Amino acid sequence: MLLIYCPYCEEERNELEFRNGGDAHIARPTNIADITDEEFEEYFFIRQNPKGLIYERWRHVHGCGKFFNAARDTVSDRFYLSYKAGEPKPDPATFLNNGNESALNKDKGASK
Amino acid sequence: MSGANRISGWGRLTPAKTARFTFDGKSYTALEGDTVASALLANGVHLLGRSFKYHRPRGILTAGPEEPNALLDVSRDAARRQPNVRATVQEVFDGMVTSSQNRWPSLALDIGAVNDLMSPFFAAGFYYKTFMWPKKAWEKVYEPFIRKAAGLGEAPKEEDPDHYAGRYAHTDVLVVGAGVAGLSAALAAAKSGAKVMLVDEQPEVGGALHYDTGVKINGKDGFTWAQETAAELKAMDNVTVLSRTTAFGYYNHNMIALCERVTDHKAKPGKNEPRERLWQVRAKRVILATGQIERHMVFENNDRPGVMLASAGRTFLNHFGVAVGQKVGIYTAHDSAYEAAFDLKRAGISVPAIVDSREKPGEAVLAQARAMGIEVLTGHAVLTVGGKLRVNSMTVGRHAGSATRKIAIDALLVSAGWTPSVHLFSQSRGKLRWDAETQRFLPGTYAQDSLSVGACNGTDDLQATIEEALAAGELMAKAAGAEGNGKIEITGEAPFSWTGGMIGAAEGAGPDTTVKAFIDFQHDVCAKDIRLAVREGMQSIEHIKRFTTNGMASDQGKLSNMHGLAIAAEMLGKDIPQVGLTTFRQPYTPVTFGTIINHSRGDLFDPARKTPIHPWAVAKGAEFEDVGNWKRAWYYAKPGEDMHAAVARECKTVRDVAGIFDASTLGKIEVVGPDAAKFLNLMYTNAWDTLKPGKCRYGIMTREDGFIYDDGVVGRMAEDRFHVTTTTGGAPRVLQHMEDYLQTEFPDLKVWLTSTTEQWAVIAVQGPKAREIIAPLVEGIDISNEAFPHMSVAEGKICGVPTRLFRMSFTGELGFEINVPADYGQAVWEAVWARAEPMGACPYGTETMHVLRAEKGYIIVGQDTDGTVTPDDASLNWAVSKKKPDFVGIRGLKRPDLVAPGRKQLVGLLTKDPNGVLEEGAQVVADPNEPKPMTMLGHVTSSYWSSNCGRSIAMALIADGKNRNGKTLYVPMADRTIAVEVVTDMVFFDKEGGRLNV
Amino acid sequence: MSDLMQATRRGVLDGMHGGSAVARLTPAAPASRISLRAPAASVEALSGALAVALPVKPKTSASANGRHALWIGPDEWLIIDESGADLVAEAGKSGALHSAADVSHRNTAVIVSGPKADVAINAGCPQDLSLAIFPVGACSRTLVGKAEVVLYRTAADTFRVEVWRSFAAYVFGLIAEGAEDAAL
Incomplete structure (x- = not known):
């Protein structure tokens, strides 16, 4: 059962309060009525389903009700960070391998 | 005795x-x-x-x-x-x-x-x-x-007569296992000021101290120290100690599931006591002190009753005071079993021999055995045991020797060494590492905020275990935010330090033999079965496991996995870590379904949503149907009526006189703000800026792909306020869909959405007498046809309470929908009924509602549509604005497949035999004589007997349906084929619609 | 039409009681409520019009004269008035941009009170209800079992559980079982 940080409630909450909303940073074309079939296919149907880092949308549906985005590792289910809807996509260099392994984890690797 | x-x-x-x-x-x-x-x-x-x-x-x-x-x-x-x-x-x-x-x-x-x-x-x-x-x-x-x-x-x-409980809990530090390591860690964490939970699956704390009576801690008997320490912990406000509680699952982000067995050990459980209690614990930090499990020796007939683990023999003796036999043999590859021999001997039990597969046992235990006069046969094997229902002898031979000796015994204690209990660590997705020196898997890379201490971490020495646990307790408490001083000292002394251990088949059960030497007792898997699996071509341990079912019984291979792995590795000529290890999965031990669902039984299995008018419907003897979580009145049978008769009567009465219907479950969303109309323009295919306050309109919502998502009537209460209705089942997802677009695509719009489904009780009054029924109850609204025509809405009062009154109809009759604050719903309904009943009107349920709307060709989203139907397919293109520059679905509707000819389209079907009622879901074909598999044109979506039309009516999704008007199609059933005529006009009753506007 | 009947109110939890010595459950009295939505720029004017300072910090509330403003989200508050005032009208007087929807009858409330009220609610609620994390005055929308609720801690040993009408019996039943278990 995941623990998800809501950037609006400023607190980690149980997964039960949230609903996943699929990939983040896929903007609806402002001229959607005029785009080609290929552009519509790309926008509406095509997703990467990555193994590893994903930017995804969550809604704190049984909490503050807000949509926000999160960067998560699809293998470990580790959340790197959550940020408010509308904020730019964070550069992975700013959070990968940076505080990723907590000091505690390093200690543990060294023990035994 | x-x-x-x-x-x-x-x-x-x-x-x-x-x-x-x-x-x-x-x-x-x-x-x-x-x-x-x-x-x-x-x-x-x-x-x-x-x-x-x-x-x-x-x-x-x-x-x-x-x-x-x-x-x-x-x-x-x-x-x-x-x-x-x-x-x-x-x-x-x-x-x-x-x-x-x-x-x-x-x-x-x-x-x-x-x-x-x-x-x-x-x-x-x-x-x-x-x-x-x-x-x-x-x-x-x-x-x-x-x-x-x-x-x-x-x-x-x-049915299980017991009840079960469940609760969520949060703690700073959760310690699993209350042996020496767990108790030490919990004490250090608790003294540091952290909130601590200590759980252990046994009735009392102590772990290995149950049998390991030689151990002294702080100068005391180890088991006594354990009980005193538990008492000290229990007395602290920041500590919870749970016994008979198994941590059976380690899930994401430090969520641990515990099963507490509350009454299974009691002769007379307390009245309110649950049998078991599920704890879902979220811990900031977890300390695993789960100990280790002894392995058995793998030799012929090692499953005979009387053969048991050495530590078990010690537990029965030292804790329960029970001798497992009077002549007890020992067969071991590890020093620990010697202590069983010493304990037995001290208790006056004969120990004929210790058979040790090793040439060189630990010197200290060997010296002690000799000092106590116990024969030790090093470099020997137990080749087999005699006795069927209980062991009565062991046949012993020197390694590679031919001479054997039969020794009379009535029990045999065995030990092949110890396997660290890394189950929870592994469930936490931590990666194990192979320790070649001690031949065991140990915690390697951690995936969650946890630490393993003591035997499950491969720490063998008692004092080292204590120090590791104390350090972990303090470290984890601090990591969880505790600031106290958790420094304590505990000293432990053990009489012997243990060496040794083997994995796999012992001498006499090797690859050259076909003896029954069991590794998995519960699934009857022998060493030779693993070898057969390899010979048959299995190489992965996952395949070997499934081929042999090794480790797949309810014990999940706690004793057998390592033996199976070693035998497979030997056959494959690989090292153990190369062969790999099967995945440890939750639960650690079997868990009852009762515990998993705990409170969610009976009335608490699922919320049963009831409308404010529900008690009245119950009193009137209504039958109910489930729509989502709602209980909706289905039909009101009079004495002697079956469902068919009741529905036929209700349908006639509504059109002849009037009927009242509980529509409270319809989803309602209040859309408020200066950009409300602009937002609805984007969410629905219709145009809303043209709708004047005081009017309402039927709207269709499509998804981005162009398919119908929901529908409903929307009333404009004011320039900046709309009262949106949705289908009963669609209410939550429509709100989610709207919030999604509002928050993430159109965040600049000044508009807000509030679910008001349950604010309003909704009483639909439908039929020629509808106005006459409600007129005297309404204040402040002129409800004449001229002042308040079809598709109007107004605010006023009814029975002295505020109402939003809609003039609308889902029946094709003159109709009103009275919205009143929910707590007034039943009283207003009763007042309406008091007027309606003397006029000959009736209450009606959802079945009649369905028939009446079908008579008018009104669709039900989710019944006549299935997520692949466009507004045009449903002949609702009139509701799709051609002028708007944008709405959700505008592009999807232009997709080649959605504008192609021949799509499945919604049409009416009339059976050639007017009395025959089609089955909903039945397939429709063009040629009833076509060999199977026949070409399906589509299926029946709605079908009813219409008492008002005097015949059956149906709707169906049919390929190229709009071009088949008047054509005959067929509905093949198991016992007959039904001929039907396609009618593209789905209005079966009052085609001109004159009854609406009176 | 003055001779017309006056419709009487029937609450969904009327007459219900339950729980145990450590957590008693009682239905709350009827109250008027609005779901208030507004941008940050309107907060001051709305606070003035409603005579209660709308909290802007997550999970906090403000109370004045029997009126409670609960932070639900960054632009959402649940306003509860125990005297039955017309909150939609009062908010309207602010002149500031907002949405006020009357939810007086959508919601009902269960008062859970006693030394183990938190344990009783934790039978179905996954949040940490310890006083350090969920202090007096804290409020949050969350779940009890399968039903959405708004929890509002009015005292160290008392919670107000706001719940939609048709989920009220379910939530009452689940917390009542939790209350019985908490007493063991």
């Missing part, structure tokens, strides 16, 4: 406190605190069951939760019976009834044991090979046979 094998003055139970129980109909006396296993052993009973496949006699192998063998059926009373209970875990209570499983006609004489003789035919992979063909025999012969023969125990058929 609680059994002839109870040794006076030995063990920790109180002789005066006894309990009576039965096993296979025979009555026995136990002591309070006994497990079924210890009580039966005290009474000299070693034979407890028959094995799964070969029906071999089986006894007690362990003294703990890892037990694969001694599984019993345990009952408290007629309704409370549980199969497959581990005798080594179940505590005896007065009056309990136990029986053996998997035997017929009796435990000692079991016909199924013929399987043991036929075992060449039941080799590993036997199921996969033997039952392949003929195909037909599978259903009639093989499956019934396997089902009858397979499985241990018999599931109870009665």
Whole structure:
């Protein structure tokens, strides 16, 4: 059962309060009525389903009700960070391998 | 006397406190605190069951939760019976009834044991090979046979009369396991000021101290220290200690699931006590102190009753005061078993020999054995044991020698060494590492905020374990935010430090043999079965596991996995880590369904949503149907009426007089703000800026892909306020869909959405007399046809309370929908009914509502549409604005497939025989004589008997339906084929719509 | 039309009671409520019009004269008035941009009170209800079992559980079972 940080409630909450909303940073074309079939296919149907880092949308549906985005590792289910809807996509260099392994984890690797 | 094998003055139970129980109909006396296993052993009973496949006699192998063998059926009373209970875990209570499983006609004489003789035919992979063909025999012969023969125990058929509880809990530090390591860690964390939970699966804390009586901690007997430490912890405000509580699952982000067994050990459970309690604990930090599990030796007939783990023998002796035999042999590859011999000898029990497969045992234990006069045979193997229902001898030989010696025994304690319990660590997705020196898997890379301490971390020395645990307790408490000083000192002394251990088959059960040397007792998997799997081409341990079923029984291979792995590695010529390890999965030990669902039974299984008018409908004898979680009045049968008659009457009455209908479950969303109309323009296919306040309009919502998502009537209450209605089932997802677009695509719009579904009770009054019924109750609204025409809305009062009154209709009749604040719903309904009843009107339910709307060709989203239907397919193109520059779905509707000819379209169907009613879901074809598989044109979506039309009516999604007007199609059923005529106009009643506007 | 009947109110939890010595459950009295939505720029004006300072910190509330403003989200508050005032009208007087929807009858409330009120609610609620994490005055929308609720801690041993009408019996039943278990 995941623990998800809501950037609006400023607190980690149980997964039960949230609903996943699929990939983040896929903007609806402002001229959607005029785009080609290929552009519509790309926008509406095509997703990467990555193994590893994903930017995804969550809604704190049984909490503050807000949509926000999160960067998560699809293998470990580790959340790197959550940020408010509308904020730019964070550069992975700013959070990968940076505080990723907590000091505690390093200690543990060294023990035994 | 609680059994002839109870040794006076030995063990920790109180002789005066006894309990009576039965096993296979025979009555026995136990002591309070006994497990079924210890009580039966005290009474000299070693034979407890028959094995799964070969029906071999089986006894007690362990003294703990890892037990694969001694599984019993345990009952408290007629309704409370549980199969497959581990005798080594179940505590005896007065009056309990136990029986053996998997035997017929009796435990000692079991016909199924013929399987043991036929075992060449039941080799590993036997199921996969033997039952392949003929195909037909599978259903009639093989499956019934396997089902009858397979499985241990018999599931109870009665409903579980017990209740279960569950709760969420949060803690700073959760410590799993209350042996020396867990107690030390918990104490350090607690003294640091952290909120601590300490859980242990046994009735009392102590772990290995239950049997390891040589250990002294802080100068005291170890077990005594453990109890005192637990008492100290329990007395602290920041500590919770739970015994009889198994941490069975380690899930994401430090969520640990615990099962607390509350009453299974009690003769008379308290009235409100749950049988078990599920704890879902979120811990900031977790300390795993889960200890280790002893492995058995793998040799011929090692499954005979009387053969058991050395640590189990010590537990029965030192804790329960029970001698497992009078002449007890030892067969070991590890020093720890020597201490069993010492304990037995001190208790006055004969130990004929210690057989050690090693040439060089630890010097200290060897010297002690010699000093106590116990014969030690180093470099020897137990080649086999004699005795069927109980071991009576062991045949011993020197490695690579030919001479053998038969030694009389009545029990044999075995140890191949210890396997660290890394189950929870592994469930947490931590990566194990192979420690080549000590030949064991140990915690390697952690995936979550946890630490392993003590034996489960490969720490063998007692003082090192204590120090590691104290440091972990302090570190984890600090990491969780505690700031106190957790520095404490504990000193431990153990009489011996242990060496040794082996994995895999022992001498005499090697690759050149075909003896039955068991590794998985519960699934009857022998060493030779693993080898066969490799010879048959299995290379991955995952394949070997499934081919042999090794480790797949309810004990999940706690004893067998490492042996299986080592034998496979030897056959494959690889190192153990190269062969890999199967995944440890939750739960650690079996968990009852009752615990998993806990409170979610009966009325609490799922919320049953009821409208404010529900009590009235119940009193009137309505039948109800489930729509989502709602209970909706389905029809109101009068005495003597069946559903068909009731619905036919209701349908006629509504059109002839009037009917009242509870529409409270319709979803409602209040859309408020200066950009409200602009937002609805984007969410619906219709245009909303043209709708004037005081008017309402039917709207269709499509998804981005162009398919119909929902529909409903929207009323404009003011320039900046709309009252949106949705389908009953669609309310939550429509709000989610709207919020999604509002928050993430159109965040600049000044508009907000509020669910008001439950704010309003909705009373639909439909029929020619509708106005006459409500007129005297309404204040402040002129409801004449001129002032308040079809599709109007106004605010005023009814029965003295505020109302939003809609003039609208889902029946094609003059109609009103009265919205009143929910708590007034029943009173207003009763006032309306008081007016309606004398006029001959009736209440009607959802079935009549469905028929009446079908008579008018109104669709129901989700019944006549299925997520692949466009507005045009449903002949609702009139509701799609051609002028708007944008709405959700505008681009999807232009997709080539959505504008292609021949799509499935919604049309009416009239059966040639007007009395025949089609089945909803029935397929429709053009040529009834076409050989199978026939070409399906589509299916019937709605079908009813219409008393108003005097015939059956139906709607269907039919390929190219709009071009088939007047054509005859066919509906093939199992017993007949029904001819139907397509009518593209779906309005079956009052085609001109004159009845709406009166 | 003055001779017309006056419709009477019937609450969904009327007459219900339950729980145990450590957590008692009682239905709350009827109250008026609005779901208030507004941008940050309107907060001051709305606070003035409603005579209660709308909290802007997550999970906090403000109370004045029997009126409670609960932070639900960054632009959402649940306003509860125990005297039955017309909150939609009062908010309207602010003149500031907002949405006020009357939810007086959508919601009902259960008062859970006693030394183990938190344990009783934790039978179905996954949040940490310890006083350090969920202090007096804290409020949050969350779940009890399968039903959405708004929890509002009015005292160390008392919670107000706001729940939609048709989920009220379910939530009452679940917390009542939790209350019985908490007493063991």
